[in-house]
Amino acid sequence: MKALVYTAPETLDYREVPEPTRQADDILVRVEAVGICGSDMHAYLGHDERRIAPLILGHEAAGTAVEGALRDRRVVINPLVTCGRCSACLAGRTNICTSRQIISMAPRQGAFADLVAIPERNLIPVPEGMDVTRAALAEPIATGWHAVVKAAALSHQPLAECDALVFGGGAVGMSAALSLHAQGCRRIHVAETNAGRRETVAKANIAAVYDPLSEPGPGENAVDVVIDCVGAKATRKAGIAAVRPGGVIAHVGLSDGADGMDVRKMTLQEVTFVGCYTYTMEDFRASVAAMESGALGSLDWFEQRDLADGIEAFDDLLQGRAASSKIVLRPRGGD
Amino acid sequence: MKALVYTAPETLDYREVPEPTRQADDILVRVEAVGICGSDMHAYLGHDERRIAPLILGHEAAGTAVEGALRDRRVVINPLVTCGRCSACLAGRTNICTSRQIISMAPRQGAFADLVAIPERNLIPVPEGMDVTRAALAEPIATGWHAVVKAAALSHQPLAECDALVFGGGAVGMSAALSLHAQGCRRIHVAETNAGRRETVAKANIAAVYDPLSEPGPGENAVDVVIDCVGAKATRKAGIAAVRPGGVIAHVGLSDGADGMDVRKMTLQEVTFVGCYTYTMEDFRASVAAMESGALGSLDWFEQRDLADGIEAFDDLLQGRAASSKIVLRPRGGD
Numbered sequence: 223m224k225a226l227v228y229t230a231p232e233t234l235d236y237r238e239v240p241e242p243t244r245q246a247d248d249i250l251v252r253v254e255a256v257g258i259c260g261s262d263m264h265a266y267l268g269h270d271e272r273r274i275a276p277l278i279l280g281h282e283a284a285g286t287a288v289e290g291a292l293r294d295r296r297v298v299i300n301p302l303v304t305c306g307r308c309s310a311c312l313a314g315r316t317n318i319c320t321s322r323q324i325i326s327m328a329p330r331q332g333a334f335a336d337l338v339a340i341p342e343r344n345l346i347p348v349p350e351g352m353d354v355t356r357a358a359l360a361e362p363i364a365t366g367w368h369a370v371v372k373a374a375a376l377s378h379q380p381l382a383e384c385d386a387l388v389f390g391g392g393a394v395g396m397s398a399a400l401s402l403h404a405q406g407c408r409r410i411h412v413a414e415t416n417a418g419r420r421e422t423v424a425k426a427n428i429a430a431v432y433d434p435l436s437e438p439g440p441g442e443n444a445v446d447v448v449i450d451c452v453g454a455k456a457t458r459k460a461g462i463a464a465v466r467p468g469g470v471i472a473h474v475g476l477s478d479g480a481d482g483m484d485v486r487k488m489t490l491q492e493v494t495f496v497g498c499y500t501y502t503m504e505d506f507r508a509s510v511a512a513m514e515s516g517a518l519g520s521l522d523w524f525e526q527r528d529l530a531d532g533i534e535a536f537d538d539l540l541q542g543r544a545a546s547s548k549i550v551l552r553p554r555g556g557d
Numbered sequence: 558m559k560a561l562v563y564t565a566p567e568t569l570d571y572r573e574v575p576e577p578t579r580q581a582d583d584i585l586v587r588v589e590a591v592g593i594c595g596s597d598m599h600a601y602l603g604h605d606e607r608r609i610a611p612l613i614l615g616h617e618a619a620g621t622a623v624e625g626a627l628r629d630r631r632v633v634i635n636p637l638v639t640c641g642r643c644s645a646c647l648a649g650r651t652n653i654c655t656s657r658q659i660i661s662m663a664p665r666q667g668a669f670a671d672l673v674a675i676p677e678r679n680l681i682p683v684p685e686g687m688d689v690t691r692a693a694l695a696e697p698i699a700t701g702w703h704a705v706v707k708a709a710a711l712s713h714q715p716l717a718e719c720d721a722l723v724f725g726g727g728a729v730g731m732s733a734a735l736s737l738h739a740q741g742c743r744r745i746h747v748a749e750t751n752a753g754r755r756e757t758v759a760k761a762n763i764a765a766v767y768d769p770l771s772e773p774g775p776g777e778n779a780v781d782v783v784i785d786c787v788g789a790k791a792t793r794k795a796g797i798a799a800v801r802p803g804g805v806i807a808h809v810g811l812s813d814g815a816d817g818m819d820v821r822k823m824t825l826q827e828v829t830f831v832g833c834y835t836y837t838m839e840d841f842r843a844s845v846a847a848m849e850s851g852a853l854g855s856l857d858w859f860e861q862r863d864l865a866d867g868i869e870a871f872d873d874l875l876q877g878r879a880a881s882s883k884i885v886l887r888p889r890g891g892d
Contacts, residue, residue: 480818483815485808494711498824
C-alpha cells in the first residue's frame with residue numbers, strides 16, 4: 223500500500239510500504255480521510271520524543287472497514303487504544319488507561335496510509351448522509367468536546383450562565399468553541415493570532431474572536447471558564463488573569479513548558495486547573511451525534527487534498543499558508 | 558487594652574492600644590485564645606504586602622462575646638468577613654467573596670489583643686465542655702477540612718478508596734490529615750521535614766509520616782489525592798510526581814512562587830489542581846462539629862502561652878524551637 227512516512231525531522235516520504243500488522247483484536251480499515259493534527263506537525267518537526275522516525279503519522283481518520291462485523295461500513299476511528307480492564311477503563315475514563323496506545327505512535331502505525339489496523343471496538347459507524355471527510359473531523363471535535371465536558375463538570379455554574387474564553391482557533395479551539403455553544407454557553411470569546419483562522423472562527427457566528435497580540439479580549443477576572451487549546455506560557459498566563467475567582471481552566475494544549483502559572487492567584491481565588499487529554503469513548507460518540515444533529519454547525523472549516531500531496535500540505539501548514547482550520551488528506555489507494 | 562502590635566519587620570510590641578473601632582454589624586469579643594499562624598509569621602517577617610505595620614496580627618481566635626445576642630457566650634471567630642450579597646456569598650462560597658476581609662489585615666485589626674471587633678454573624682458558639690484554647694484550633698482545622706472537602710468533591714473515587722498524601726505537618730497539614738481520616742480516608746501519608754512535627758503527627762496514629770528529605774514516601778503515581786499545605790516549588794513538584802493519572806491536588810500553602818508545575822503530566826494524565834483558600838462558613842461549622850464529636854481525635858497538638866510572652870513565641874517559632882504544631886496565645890486582660 224501507499225503511505226506518507228515520516229522518515230526524519232522535517233522529512234516525509236510518500237512511498238510503498240507493507241500492509242499494517244494486526245495486533246490482537248485489530249481489523250483493517252481502508253482510510254478515506256485523515257486530518258493533519260498539530261501533534262503530527264510537532265512530530266514532523268522532530269519535537270515529539272514519543273514519535274520516532276520511521277513512522278506513519280496521522281490519527282484523525284475515517285474510512286471503510288475491510289473486515290469484521292462492520293465490514294464495508296463507513297466508520298470513524300477512535301485512535302486511542304485502551305485495555306478495557308484497568309480501573310480507569312472500567313470507570314469509563316478510557317483516556318487515562320495506564321496502558322493506552324494511540325495510532326501514529328509506536329507500536330502502532332498511523333493513518334496517513336491506504337490501510338490502518340485498529341481494534342473493532344474503536345470504530346463508530348458514520349451516520350447516514352455524513353460525508354466521510356467531515357466524519358474525519360470527529361477526532362479533533364471530540365478533543366474539544368471532552369475539554370468542555372470536563373470544564374462544565376467542574377464549573378459551579380451551568381455553562382448557560384458562564385462567560386467562556388477559548389485560546390486557539392485551530393481545529394481543537396474551533397471545536398471547543400462549537401462544543402461550548404452546543405452545550406449551552408452563549409458568551410464565548412476566542413483568542414487567535416492568525417488572521418485567517420480568526421476569520422474561519424468568526425464565520426461560525428458563535429463567538430467574539432480577537433487577536434490577543436493587539437486586542438484586549440475579555441479583560442481580567444472576566445470569564446468563568448477558560449479552554450486553553452494552545453497550552454503555552456502566554457496563554458496560561460492570560461487564562462489565569464482572565465478567569466474569575468472560583469473559575470475553571472481546562473488545559474488541552476501542549477505547546478511548551480510549565481511557565482505562566484500564577485499559583486498565588488489560583489490558590490487565593492480557588493481556581494481549578496484541569497488537564498485534558500483526548501476524549502473518552504463516550505465523548506467520541508457524543509461528538510459524532512452532535513455533528514449529525516447539526517448542533518456543531520456546518521462543519522465546513524476544512525479543506526481536502528490528496529494524501530499524495532501530503533508533503534506540500536505539511537509545508538503549507540508550517541509556513542502559515544493554510545487558511546482553514548484543518549487539512550484533511552484523502553488516500554486514493556482504496557478507490 | 559493590651560495588644561501585641563506588629564510595628565516593623567521582625568518587630569512586635571506588647572503595648573497599650575485603644576479599643577477596636579466597630580464597623581457596621583461588628584460587636585466586640587473578649588479574646589481568650591488566639592493561635593499563631595504561618596501567615597502571622599510571614600507578615601512578621603515583612604513578607605506579606607497585604608499586612609503593613611503598624612498592625613495587630615492574629616486571626617485564629619476564640620473568646621467571649623461582650624455584647625449582642627451571644628453576650629457572655631463562649632464563641633469561636635470565623636475571621637473571614639464577607640458581604641453576604643455577591644454571587645459567591647449567595648452560593649455559599651463565602652471564601653471567594655469579591656469584597657472579603659479578614660481580621661489582621663487592613664482595614665481590620667487582628668486578635669493578638671484583649672478585644673477584637675467582628676460581625677456577630679461570624680461567631681459560632683463553643684460547644685459545651687470544649688476548652689476555649691482547643692476551640693481556637695477551629696480556624697486552622699477548618700482550613701484543612703475545606704481542602705479535603707474540595708479534594709473529595711473533585712476526586713473520581715470516594716476518599717475511602719483513595720491513597721492520600723499531605724505536605725506539611727504543621728497545624729493545617731495535621732488538620733488536613735485528621736480531616737481526611739474523619740471523612741473516610743484510611744491510607745494517608747504525611748511529608749514533614751521537621752522531626753518534632755513528624756512526632757506530633759505520628760502520635761495521632763492516622764497516617765504514615767516521613768521526612769521527604771531523606772525518605773522515599775509513597776513513590777511516583779502512587780496517590781489519588783494530594784493536599785499541599787506547604788505550597789512551595791519542592792512540594793508542588795513532588796505532589797505532581799506522586800499523583801496518579803486522573804488524581805487531584807488541593808493547593809493550600811502559599812510558600813513561594815509558581816515553579817514546580819509539570820504542566821505536561823497534568824495535561825497528559827488529566828490531573829486536577831485546585832486552589833484552596835480558607836473555608837466557607839459551612840466548613841467552619843462542620844469543623845467545630847467534628848471537633849466536638851471526637852472525629853478529629855484528642856486535639857492536644859498545641860501549647861499555650863501568655864499573649865504578654867508573644868514576642869518570645871514568635872522567636873521560638875522562627876528558630877524552630879517549638880515542637881508542637883501550634884502555639885496558642887492567651888490574653889489576660891479579660892480575666
